[in-house]
Amino acid sequence: MAAVLGGIALAIFATTPPSPKGGKIVPTAFSATRAMVDVRQIAGAPHPTGSAEDAKVRAYLVARLQALGMDVTTSSAGVVDARGTAKYTRWTGRKEPPKPLINLIGVLPGRDRSQPAVMLMAHHDTVWGSPGAADDTAGVAATLEVVRAIHTAGQPRRDLVVLFTDGEELGLQGARAFFADNPLRLKIGAILNMEARGGGGRTAMFQTSPANGAAMALFARNVSRPSAGSLAVFLYRILPNDTDLTPTLKGPYTSYNFAFIGRSALYHSPRATPDRLDQGALQDMGDQVLGLTQGLLAAGSLPARAPDVVFFDLFGLGLAIYPAWVGWIVLGLAGIGLALVVRRNGSAGLRAGAARMTGLIALAAVLLYAFNWLSLKAGPPNYYDRLAAIPRLEVLALLVTSAAVALVMASWRPGRAGVVGAALPLMLLGIVAQALAPTAAYGVVVPLALVGLTLAIADRLGVVFGFGLLAVIGAVVTGYMLALAHQIMQGVGATLPMVAALPLAIAIFALLPSWPPMPRRTARLTAGLLLTAATGLALSIHFASLADTVAAYADTKH
Structure with a gap:
C-alpha cells in the first residue's frame, strides 16, 4: 500500500x-x-x-x-x-x-x-x-x-x-x-x-x-x-x-x-x-x-x-x-537481474507469471475498448465533446483496469519466480521496441532493469531493507507509469484508451514483489463493484448532453 x-x-x-x-x-x-x-x-x-x-x-x-x-x-x-x-x-x-x-x-x-x-x-x-x-x-x-x-x-x-x-x-x-x-x-x-x-x-x-x-x-x-x-x-x-x-x-x-x-x-x-x-x-x-x-x-x-x-x-x-544503443545494455541488465532471481529461487511459477501478465494486458485493453465504446453517444462522435469527456474517461480507465487487476492478479501469490515470469512478456515487448523504435523503448526497458536488478539484490539485504528497497522502486515505477498513462489519456484517451493498458500493467509488475494477495472471493467482488461503477460512468457519459465547451463551428474535428 x-x-x-x-x-x-x-x-x-x-x-x-x-x-x-x-x-x-x-x-x-x-x-x-x-x-x-x-x-x-x-x-x-x-x-x-x-x-x-x-x-x-x-x-x-x-x-x-x-x-x-x-x-x-x-x-x-x-x-x-x-x-x-x-x-x-x-x-x-x-x-x-x-x-x-x-x-x-x-x-x-x-x-x-x-x-x-x-x-x-x-x-x-x-x-x-x-x-x-x-x-x-x-x-x-x-x-x-x-x-x-x-x-x-x-x-x-x-x-x-x-x-x-x-x-x-x-x-x-x-x-x-x-x-x-x-x-x-x-x-x-x-x-x-x-x-x-x-x-x-x-x-x-x-x-x-x-x-x-x-x-x-x-x-x-x-x-x-x-x-x-x-x-x-x-x-x-x-x-x-x-x-x-x-x-x-x-x-x-x-x-x-x-x-x-x-x-x-x-x-x-x-x-x-x-x-x-x-x-x-x-x-x-x-x-x-x-x-x-x-x-x-x-x-x-x-x-x-x-x-x-x-x-x-x-x-x-x-x-x-x-x-539509443544504451537501451540494449539496459535490457541486458534487466535480463541478468531476472536470471539471478531464477537461479536463486528456481523456475516454478515462470509460466504462471507470464500467462497472468499476458492475460492482464489483453483483458485491460479489451475492457478499455469496450467501455470506451459504451461511453460513445449515438451517431458520429463529436471530437470536441469527446475531449470534454477525457477527465471522466480517465476515471473510467482507472476503474476498468483496476477490475482487470482484481480478476487476474489480486488473489495471486507470485513468489520470486512468478514475478520473473510476469516480466517475460514485457521483456519480449522491450526487445521488439528496442529493435524497431529504440528512442521509444525506455518506458518498458528501464522499469524492467530497475525491478530486475532490485529483485536480484533485495534478498541479500534482509527482510526489512530488501522489502523497503522493493517498495521504493515499486513506487518510482508506479508513479512514472501513472503519469505516462495520464499523458496517454490526455493525448489519445478519447479514441485509443487501450494504449494505456501497457503502462498500467508495467506498474502492476513493479508492485508484484511486495504484492499483498487478497482472498479470491474478495477479489471477484471487488472486480464486480468496479465494473458496475464503470458501467454507470460510461452510461452517464453516453447519455450526457453535448458539452457546452464544444467549438462553435463544428460537429467534427475540422
Whole structure:
C-alpha cells in the first residue's frame, strides 16, 4: 500500500504545473502574472484570420514588440489556399476567401549579428468563435514575456527573432509562406514553437527536429523543470498532426515544440477565456522556453545534427538522456537481474507469471475498448465533446483496469519466480521496441532493469531493507507509469484508451514483489463493484448532453 500511495504522490507531482509567479519576482525571470496582462488584452474576443478583431490584435502586438526594443515588420504571407478557404467557409458560411495573411516579425539585435538567430514562434489567429486564451494566446503572451526577460538581462550574444504567424488555424498558412520565401528564414538557426490543445496542465516539449542528440543535450543543461520524452517525439513523427513547426522540419533548423494539453474541453472552445486559462501551465511554458532560449542565445555555436537520443524527465526534476544503443545494455541488465532471481529461487511459477501478465494486458485493453465504446453517444462522435469527456474517461480507465487487476492478479501469490515470469512478456515487448523504435523503448526497458536488478539484490539485504528497497522502486515505477498513462489519456484517451493498458500493467509488475494477495472471493467482488461503477460512468457519459465547451463551428474535428 505504501508503494501505491508513493506512486500516486509522484504521479501527481510530475503532472502538476508550477505555481504562477507574480509580477514582483526578479525582472529577468518569467512571470505568468505579467504574461496574463497580454493574455487578457489579446483574448478578449475571437480573432480569426482576416477579422477586424485580429487587426486590433496585430496592432497591439506591433506596439508590444516595439516597446521591448525589437525592430518590427509586417510581412504579407499571401492569400489563403483552397483548403484553408474551404475550412474558413465551413466556419463562417461565407464563400469569399479571407483577407490576405499578415505575419508579424520582430528582431532583437544581438552583439554578433553574423551568428544564426534564435526564433520564438506562435500564431496570432484563433479559430472562429473562440477567444483562444490558450490556443495560441498563451504562446504569444509567453513569447512576449520571454523577450522582456531577455531584453532586461542585456543584449544577447546573437539575434532573437519573433515570428507571430497568421492562418495557422487554416492550415499553417503563415508559417508555410515564411519558410518558403521570406529572406529572414536564411538567418534562422534555432526555432522554439509554442502551442496549446486545451487550457492547462504541464507544458511538454513533445517534438524536435531530426537528429536531436546535441539539441537535447543543450535542452537538458538549460531547462530546470523539464517535461519531455523521446517517446512523444517518436509518436509525433508518425502521427498525421501538424503545427507551425511542421514546415521547418525539412530545413536546417534546430527545432523544439512546446504545448500543454490539459483541460482539453477548452480546445477551440467559446469558453477558452483568460479567466479559464491555467496560469500554472503558462508559467511552465515560460520557464522552460526562457531557459532554453537563454541557453541557445548564449551558445558559442548552435547544436549540430547528431544521432537521436533517448530522453525522459525524472518527474520534472531533471532529464535522463542517453544514446539509443544504451537501451540494449539496459535490457541486458534487466535480463541478468531476472536470471539471478531464477537461479536463486528456481523456475516454478515462470509460466504462471507470464500467462497472468499476458492475460492482464489483453483483458485491460479489451475492457478499455469496450467501455470506451459504451461511453460513445449515438451517431458520429463529436471530437470536441469527446475531449470534454477525457477527465471522466480517465476515471473510467482507472476503474476498468483496476477490475482487470482484481480478476487476474489480486488473489495471486507470485513468489520470486512468478514475478520473473510476469516480466517475460514485457521483456519480449522491450526487445521488439528496442529493435524497431529504440528512442521509444525506455518506458518498458528501464522499469524492467530497475525491478530486475532490485529483485536480484533485495534478498541479500534482509527482510526489512530488501522489502523497503522493493517498495521504493515499486513506487518510482508506479508513479512514472501513472503519469505516462495520464499523458496517454490526455493525448489519445478519447479514441485509443487501450494504449494505456501497457503502462498500467508495467506498474502492476513493479508492485508484484511486495504484492499483498487478497482472498479470491474478495477479489471477484471487488472486480464486480468496479465494473458496475464503470458501467454507470460510461452510461452517464453516453447519455450526457453535448458539452457546452464544444467549438462553435463544428460537429467534427475540422
